[in-house]
Amino acid sequence: MEWIALANPSRFLALAERLLPWLAAATALAFAAGLYAAFFVAPEDYQQGATVRIIFIHVPGAWLGMLGWAIMSVAALGTLVWRHPLADVALKTAAPIGAAFTFVCLVTGALWGRPMWGTYWVWDARLTSVLVLFLMYLGLIALWRAIEDPARAARAAAVLTLVGAVNLPIIKFSVDWWSTLHQPASVFRVGGSTIHPAILAPLLVMALAFTLLFATLYVSAMRNEILRRRVRTLRLLQVHAAQGA
Amino acid sequence: MRLSGSELECVRGGKRVFANIGFAVGAGEALLLLGPNGAGKSSLLRMVAGLLRPAAGSLELAGANCDRSLAEQAHYLGHLDPLKSSLSVGENLRFWTRFLGGGRGEGPDEALRVVGLERVGDLPAGYLSAGQRRRLSIARLVAVERPIWLLDEPASVLDADGQALLGEVMRRHLAADGLILAATHAPLGLDPARELRLGAVLP
Amino acid sequence: MTALAALLLRDMRLAVRVGGGALMGVLFFLLVVTMVPFGVGPDLKLLARIGPAILWIGALLATLLGLDRLLAADHDDGSLDLILMGHAPLELAVAAKALAHWLTTGLPLVIAAPLFGIFLNIDGSAIGIVALTLLVGTPALTFIGLIGAALAVALERGGLLLPVLVLPLTVPVLIFGIAAGDAAILNAAPFGAPFLILIALTLTSVVIGPVAAAAVLRHGLD
């Protein structure tokens, strides 16, 4: 990727300014297409009726939640291994956005489950794994909220992200095993292959729309974080200047 | 106003730090506590501030309004600067002014100007250097008017300008019939100050 | 009065700022509520029955989480010395700090409880009552914990002692809080009696806590 070329923040800011309008336009377009397809093109599912339409935001939410952690892991490597100056900025800004999408996945999952299983929350293997992922996101955000100096928090957050990334498959496996241990496989199974093509197409378009939204928010959040760190540096300079007074 | 202590004894951790120490300080006077480290200078100041219970002896404050205890009429400037890093410089000073305040005194904004921190008023206190943090503590002395000043090596982290500022603030306090008890190694430039030597070899 | 109000506002502002502990309690509470089903199993009927107990124990642990720094943080930077030299009596100053801690840590737990009740499959009306018992009971946890916080200042490694010292004192609050909560779930057991006793416990701890904490601080003056 072009990470290395964006080494210094000002060039990234310039690129971000140019890129954002296009990204925003593409996101809007993708959502228009996706929502149209989701509500007008996709047939109702023979089993769940119209609630299948919730899939179109539930599944992309889960994908984006996991994509977010993947991006953070790359950024964590950037901080620890390649010492890339923007890596910590990339890591810190991806967390709230990833957490938001994971939250969307959980909420839509609960709302979708209500008609299916009669309660908002069922300790189904997939939902539980996403919940653990959400808790890991909150843990990282709590870490940044606890340490004022970004440089000090950077290394700790990077290590925590990588440890989390390594643990995600283990958590996924253990939760699956845990849920099958206690409960028959959940009533409704949305496997990749069993999705009816008529539903798959809108799902993919919505997934694209969500990904573009993630990208737009991510680039602008990174731009904000760079400005926030610049403000912090200037304020330290201001205090130092007052020292001389 | 007259602050006096008689036969004061301090025991810390089972060891007697000093015994039968007496002193008297009148309004407009300064008393410097001298002596090696561990002689109990800080302990005596904390004892006067009511932060440390004397093993023996007593402290009297004559001539001040007697509805306020000694501690409520004293400023204590210790080694530590009581500042919260996540609060701004102004917020820290405004808090202490309201908490310790009796209404009289320069007030926080004027105090910041006196100590030269007015331009960093809204920055987090965590960004300040050690010298600036000490100046902010000195601003507390200026912002809230309390007659008795108990200063524990006030000039330790201050540069030349800082020490000059401290000297000026202390002289103004003495001129206003204030009273200073200061433990110090460096000369504080208070020429008419009397001295109390601690740490003579104990029997 | 403005001195105590200033102290209350300062502590609340500190808790919300970066480095403060405000939402840490809620996150810890969510973790405790989420961990239990992994141990107990995802059986929703069982979770519903032990729901109030999980929420109460989670609230107790979350309250104790930030308490050992409540007074120790001021002791470490010298603020405690000045608080002792303020016009406000120490009992009220310490009570103001405890109130600030409850508002930034205890109250968010009460607000979050109904949401987390969904994970434990506690249905609508019952979760409201459990939240009510938490609203009334969590101040008692904070004010009893205050005594532990004062001990954490007086003793060098007091912070570690806090849970061990404070937990036994909170047993009555736990018992009556959960009893009132269970009454809502099973609606066989009486709700009124345990709830009123819980209120009484809170009122006594709001008085005893600060007085005891101030005594410990004054006695512990080094």
Add this chain to the structure above:
Amino acid sequence: MNFGPYAAFILAAYSLTTAVVVALILWVLLDYRVQRKLLADLEARGVTRRSEPPR
């Protein structure tokens, strides 16, 4: 396109998702404006970075 018996849940899901997305967008825009203002204030007060752009 009818929503069938579970219309409420579909509507709730989509409106909550919209709320989260709008919140994110607002957070980003407001944060951007705040940081720009802070930067402008600092530069107005003559606090400039040693080198342009910063290391």
